[in-house]
Amino acid sequence: MYESQDDAVEAILGGKVVEGDVVVIRYEGPKGGPGMQEMLYPTSFLKSMGLGKACALITDGRFSGGTSGLSIGHVSPEAASGGTIALIEDGDTIAIDIPNRSIQLQLSEAEIAARREAQEARGDKAWTPKNRQRQVSFxxxxxxxxxxxADKGAVRDKSKLGG
Structure with a gap:
């Protein structure tokens, strides 16, 4: 579970990601990034470490046409918008069923609701990455x-201006 592409890359290159892991990178979507970075480095480094066919990568960020391996991107709603990807914790089981185009976080509805409530209890820090040092321009x-x-195009919605 990584709060940024940079954290994931550090873990991959540092040997913390092993065969069979599902690498989850969140807060890289349109709002959370902001801007929806391409996840080229994590996929490239997984491949270079011999893990390209042994690990999955799930992110609310984006991929180019050059991505290989089991890479699931553009997850919507993204973490910064209250998506379930924000509720995943280290050790959780994620079932990926490619033929049926399904990804399931293997938790009870009660556990998901409890995690959502805990996230909301963070107040103005809810749905934001913990300990991120990224400078974000105005x-x-x-x-x-x-x-x-992302599933709506990651475009600006002027109706959010409220006027």
Whole structure:
């Protein structure tokens, strides 16, 4: 479970990711990034470490056409918009069924609701990454405040201006 692409890359190169792991990178979507970075480095480094066919990668970030391996991107709603990807914890089981195009976090509805409640209890820090040191420009903060989800095109929604 990684709060940024940078954290995931550090773990992959540091040998903390092993065969069979599902690497989850969240808060890289349109709002959370902000801007929806391409996840080229994590996929490239998984491959270079011999894990390209042995690990899955799930993210609310994006991929290019050059991505290989089991890579699931553009997860919507993203973590910064209250998506379930924000509720995943280290050690959780994630079932990926490719033929049926399904991804399931193997938790009870009660556990998911409890985690959602705990996230909401963080107040103005809810649905934000913990301990991120990334500098975000005014322009990107403005974009994030208006951005739609990746499944809606990650475009600015002027109706969010309220006027």
């Amino acid at each position: 322009a990107l903060r403005a974009y994030a405040s208006l951005a739609t989800s």
